[in-house]
Amino acid sequence: MKRTIPISKASEISPVRCELVQEVFYNFTQYAFIGGAIRSEPLDLGHFPKIIAILRFGTLTQQDLAAQSLPAQRVFYEILTQYIMFFTMNPDLLFPPDFLTQSSAQSLGPNVTKYMADHEWPFPQMLKNYESQTLHTP
Numbered sequence: 001m002k003r004t005i006p007i008s009k010a011s012e013i014s015p016v017r018c019e020l021v022q023e024v025f026y027n028f029t030q031y032a033f034i035g036g037a038i039r040s041e042p043l044d045l046g047h048f049p050k051i052i053a054i055l056r057f058g059t060l061t062q063q064d065l066a067a068q069s070l071p072a073q074r075v076f077y078e079i080l081t082q083y084i085m086f087f088t089m090n091p092d093l094l095f096p097p098d099f100l101t102q103s104s105a106q107s108l109g110p111n112v113t114k115y116m117a118d119h120e121w122p123f124p125q126m127l128k129n130y131e132s133q134t135l136h137t138p
Contacts, residue, residue: 086122
């Protein structure tokens with residue numbers, strides 16, 4: 001009997017484990033912010049709408065990130081590190097099989113950036129904390 005439907009590899013139809021997504025975020029963040037000097041940059045949430053617009057545009061490469069101002073890079077850094085924490089705290093999350101398409105240590109693919117743009121801050125209470133700190137800073 002001849003097959004008429006191609007056989008898919010299990011990895012093509014299996015959901016992506018959260019651990020793998022976390023690893024991609026971690027590696028991208030580590031390579032994009034080598035040295036960690038960005039943490040000394042004050043967090044300016046006024047750049048947040050611009051960051052979300054960039055994420056909605058599609059793939060984010062390390063070069064795209066490096067082309068942003070330091071305050072914008074600081075917001076990116078904060079969002080990325082929050083997602084790493086979020087994935088650590090929610091290891092049972094599963095993502096669509098194609099979620100990490102075009103993602104690596106050098107870039108975050110369009111599925112990942114759309115997810116980030118749609119969900120924004122994974123810990124909204126932390127965003128409120130930053131906003132209140134910003135409002136009370138002289």
